[in-house]
Amino acid sequence: MALLRTAGIALAATGAAHFAVPKAFEPISSLPFPQDTRAWIKRNGATELVLGLAISAEKTRKAGLVGAAVYTAWLGARTASGLRNAG
DSSP: OHHHHHHHHHHHHHHHHHHHOGGGGHHHHTTTOOSSHHHHHHHHHHHHHHHHHHHHSGGGHHHHHHHHHHHHHHHHHHHHHHHHHHO
């Protein structure tokens, strides 16, 4: 379970980085979120921060993992949609 705790902390740190250096996330966020990219960077950062914290704590780990799976599927769908629209 130490690996899941570490992964959760890493995801939370990535979420926090969305607020510290949002410009770094613009290239990867502009495809799935072409409108209002900056706002989506903050929303995604908040989501990743919360999910990471949930995964890092044993009591909330299962909910965090389910949330991370749903978030990953949704983000993948947004990216695929962006690729279809760009082509």
